[in-house]
Every structure is written in C-alpha cells, then in structure tokens.
Amino acid sequence: MKLIFEKSKDGRGSVLLPPCDVPETELKSCYKREKELRLEALPETDISRHYTELADRVYGVNNGFYPLGSCTMKYNPKINDEIAGLPGFADIHPLQPDQTVQGALEGLYKAEEYLDEITGMDHFTFQPAAGAHGEFTGLKLIKAYHEKRGDSKRNKIIVPDSAHGTNPASAAMAGFEVINIPSAEKGLVDIEALKGAVGEDTAGFMLTNPNTLGLFDENILAITKIVHEAGGLNYYDGANLNAIMGIARPGDMGFDVMHLNLHKTFSTPHGGGGPGSGPVGCKEVLAPFLPIPRVVKEGNCYALLEEGADSIGRVRGFYGNFLVIVRALTYILTLGGDGLKSTSENAVLNANYLMEGLKDTYTVPFAGHCMHEFVISLEELKKETGVSALDMAKALLDYGVHPPTMYFPLIVHEAFMLEPTETESRENLDRVIAIYKELYEAAKNNPEEVKNSPKKTVIGRPDEVMAARNPVIRYEFPV
Amino acid sequence: MSNLLFTKTHEWVEFLDETTAKIGLTDYAQKELGDLVFVNLPEAGDEIGAGESIGDVESVKAVSEVYSPVTGTVSKVNEELLDHPDLINSEPYESWFVIFEDITDKEELLEKAEYERFLKGEE
Numbered sequence: 383m384k385l386i387f388e389k390s391k392d393g394r395g396s397v398l399l400p401p402c403d404v405p406e407t408e409l410k411s412c413y414k415r416e417k418e419l420r421l422e423a424l425p426e427t428d429i430s431r432h433y434t435e436l437a438d439r440v441y442g443v444n445n446g447f448y449p450l451g452s453c454t455m456k457y458n459p460k461i462n463d464e465i466a467g468l469p470g471f472a473d474i475h476p477l478q479p480d481q482t483v484q485g486a487l488e489g490l491y492k493a494e495e496y497l498d499e500i501t502g503m504d505h506f507t508f509q510p511a512a513g514a515h516g517e518f519t520g521l522k523l524i525k526a527y528h529e530k531r532g533d534s535k536r537n538k539i540i541v542p543d544s545a546h547g548t549n550p551a552s553a554a555m556a557g558f559e560v561i562n563i564p565s566a567e568k569g570l571v572d573i574e575a576l577k578g579a580v581g582e583d584t585a586g587f588m589l590t591n592p593n594t595l596g597l598f599d600e601n602i603l604a605i606t607k608i609v610h611e612a613g614g615l616n617y618y619d620g621a622n623l624n625a626i627m628g629i630a631r632p633g634d635m636g637f638d639v640m641h642l643n644l645h646k647t648f649s650t651p652h653g654g655g656g657p658g659s660g661p662v663g664c665k666e667v668l669a670p671f672l673p674i675p676r677v678v679k680e681g682n683c684y685a686l687l688e689e690g691a692d693s694i695g696r697v698r699g700f701y702g703n704f705l706v707i708v709r710a711l712t713y714i715l716t717l718g719g720d721g722l723k724s725t726s727e728n729a730v731l732n733a734n735y736l737m738e739g740l741k742d743t744y745t746v747p748f749a750g751h752c753m754h755e756f757v758i759s760l761e762e763l764k765k766e767t768g769v770s771a772l773d774m775a776k777a778l779l780d781y782g783v784h785p786p787t788m789y790f791p792l793i794v795h796e797a798f799m800l801e802p803t804e805t806e807s808r809e810n811l812d813r814v815i816a817i818y819k820e821l822y823e824a825a826k827n828n829p830e831e832v833k834n835s836p837k838k839t840v841i842g843r844p845d846e847v848m849a850a851r852n853p854v855i856r857y858e859f860p861v
Numbered sequence: 862m863s864n865l866l867f868t869k870t871h872e873w874v875e876f877l878d879e880t881t882a883k884i885g886l887t888d889y890a891q892k893e894l895g896d897l898v899f900v901n902l903p904e905a906g907d908e909i910g911a912g913e914s915i916g917d918v919e920s921v922k923a924v925s926e927v928y929s930p931v932t933g934t935v936s937k938v939n940e941e942l943l944d945h946p947d948l949i950n951s952e953p954y955e956s957w958f959v960i961f962e963d964i965t966d967k968e969e970l971l972e973k974a975e976y977e978r979f980l981k982g983e984e
Contacts, residue, residue: 847947
C-alpha cells in the first residue's frame, strides 16, 4: 500500500477557501516560509479511501477476539465517548479559572472517590499518563516517605520474578536497586525468599496480585506483613485488577500504594488508540507526597490545589489525560458497584472456561482455577514438532483471531498468556477453543505449513531482526 | 571445545590461564533466545562478582541477563557483537562476550558432559 504522500498529485486538493474578506497584507520576509509545506494534495475521495484502506488493515477489539494477557483488551462502550465528547468536558482549557470548570473538577473528585472505594486506598492522583508512569510515581512516593523520615538507607525494591517487566524498570528509573526473588511452586511469592530478602535497606516490595500466571496469592496478608515489619512499603501493580473488582481490595491486603490502568480495567482506549491513564492511589500516610495539583472540595465548590510542601511535584503537565478519566468515570457510573463486581466475576469465569476448553490439548503448567488470565506452555509441542509459540501466534492470524501475549511470563517456556476478558460471549469462546484445537492438530500433522504462516494476511512474516535493528520509520521525500 | 566449562545459566568459560578467562553464551542459550538484535556489554576495568550480571542480550522474544561465572576484572569486551549480535546465533563458541583477568573466584562450573546431562534435565 502506498503512503498518502506517494499518492499526492500537485494541483489537486480538497480545501475550498472562502473569498478573502479582509485587506491583504504583505508579511515581513523573516516570517515567510522558505520552502513549500509538504502537504499531501489529494481530493477528499482519495483521502477517505486511503484511511479506509488503512482501517481495513487494522485489527482491534472492534474486529474480534483479542486475548492479550495482562492487557485486558476489553470492549470500550460507546457511551464513554459520548460523555467525553460533551462540551463541558471536551471544549475546556486546563488554564481556565477553577470556577468556570466546576463540572470537570467534580468529575475528577468523584472519580477519585470511586477509585478509593474500589481499591481501599485513601487518595488518588490522575496525573500519570499510563501504567509504568504510575509505577514510577508510586515509587517516588515511597522514596519521599523514607527520606522524610530520615531513613535514607532504604534503597532496595524487591520484585518477584513473575512481575511485569515494567516493575524492575520503574524501580531502577526511580533510583532504587532492584532485588529479584524467585517464585515458589505455583508461581506464587516464595515466603522464605522474601523473608531472606527484606531488611533495613528495604524500601518496598512490588507485587501484581493476581500474578502474571493468573493466580491469586493466598499468602498475601503474610507477605505484606513481612514487608511492613521490615519497615518497607507494599506497592500493588493494578494491571490485573480486572480479576478482583468489588470482591477484594488492595488496600485491605496491606498495600500502601498502587496504580491502576484505566485503559485496561476501566474500558478506555488502549494500545495505538490510547492515550492511557495510570492513576496512583495511596494510603493516608503517603498523601502529603502526592503530585500537585490535587482536586479539593471547599464547601460546595471544587478547586485545584497547586501547593504541597512535601509533594514530589508534577509528574506531567496539567492534570493527566483528562478525557480518559471521564471515560473511566462513565464506565464506573454505568455499571455501578454490582456491575463492576459482575465484570470481575465474568472475567474470571471466561478465563476458566477458556482454560478448561484448552487444557486437554495444551499444557497448562499451573493447573487449578485461574483468575482473569492463564498461561499455557507450547514447550512440548515445540520439542515434538519444531513449531514454536511464535509460529503458532503467526498461524492464529490466518484464523482471524489476535494471538495472545507470548513469551511471558519468562518463568514459563514457549508461553502463551490468555486473557479473554468479560466482554466475550460463550459462543465466541467456543469458537476460539475450536480454532486452537484445529491449529494444534495442524502443527502436529503439518508443522512446515504452520511455520510458514500466516498466508492470508497483508504482511506475512516481517524480518523481526531488521525491524528491531534498522527500522525504517521516516519517509524520504524525493528531491 | 573440549577445554570449555559451563554454567547452569548457560554461559561458557574458557580459561586462558589460571586467572584469565573468556566468557560467552552457549549454543543452547542462543537457540532458546532466538535471533539476537542487541547486546549490552560491560566496560573494560569493571569489577564483577561471580553470579552478577555482566550485561544483557535482547532477542526478538525478550531481554535476558548474562551472568558472570567468575569474580574478576573485565580486561576486554568483544565490541564486534554490538554491531553484529547475530554472530552469537551463528557462532556461539567463537563469539566471546568478555575476557576477565585477575580472577579470584568462580561459580560452580560444569564439564561438557555434565552440562549436556544438565540440558537433558532441562528438557
């Protein structure tokens, strides 16, 4: 497919300007552009067809099954966009006086109250633009807390080996040393390893619960207690909150600080469509360190508090991705408490249904009930047939479904990590189970065929090494 | 290859004399990692303890740490790998990562036959 600039033809266009109704003025030469702007010249027909052609090549949750584990690619209800498009939300400026944006501030205030209730935290900031940004912000709060207490030797963050890769990366970014501890059986936290790792230098512990294998850590209260008794704080990675909403709360499990991914759990656009939002929640003890500005209620009015003596400062311009927060608030209000609870119940039910449907064909390394996601291993299939998880993922494209997360978590070899979410019907799950079974047979009977997949997609197998090392991401205009 | 020793984390070690050794990644490691696209190396002069990270390799699948089998000082790094990480895929036992000098300690190292038995257990 050609780029829009390659389709451009001089002299064509789609803009009809009205006649000029003001006197013409000659610009000073220093303000004049020396070269012509490189805008594409195309009639509207061609522009429309170009973007439709691009849209046809895209696969998103609006097209079909998209079970990326730990990404919660749920359907985004259209009402979210409708509300976010209201002029009182969409046509305002972040520098407007507070009294002219009371509705927007109330929205932020309410969103914070609801998230406090859902998670068991006392406060939230909406500044962080996405999950890893939230992790960084939360870790900065932990750092500020220890420093304020004069406890400056606490420079280590403990992370289990099943954690999301962003956890150790964020801890390093925030200036901590990362201590990795191995998982025990079933992929849960190894209590003895944790006991051995904590000490006077422990700043905090980061955990995703349920973990990346889709298992809820049954020792969670003991775990957070060990860290607290050592003087550290507990950080909850909220990437997997979709499994426990309305059922269990990180704040009740002993966590002091956490982030949410509104673009995962709370149905706001995700992936290329973003932007994301990674609000950070904390207990009262960390509140003085939260980024500014904070939304406060004074009498019946709302205001942005721009100062905080102990605040870590701003982590982003203005107040985060505001319209994403409006979408999440819409989702919360649409579903209500009971709706959010049944969201999580159905997310867990769907994942278990899918796992049960696949477990006789594929290896499930950590058997038993899962939460909202589960991991299968294609290691045996690879040994038997030479067909790898990558080959299987590519082959799935020919069946018209999006592959799951691959090669993660790292503790499972040739891993596929599936999270169907609550927004898939039973019929869809049955269809997917049938596809996975058919593909498994194909890999056994015709491994070469599978290794040469996909055949029906616009692009077959890109050269991943070249794409990583020498990506061509810029169009060179012909001279 | 007969004079190579191996770690359970899939590095190979070739002792050039008692306190100097070359380190690289084993054939099994490169196969498991898949096509490598980036390599991060330490700097000459770095003092690294046995079991600590000496750098990492990034494949199309994931980033993995490379662990030092010895305690010593980095005397030389193989800078060719920075531009051609694929050499580790094509010639794992030629593509050394670093040379250590002043080696004072080492991890538990396996003979070739022991390493091959260990791989069987891994599989």
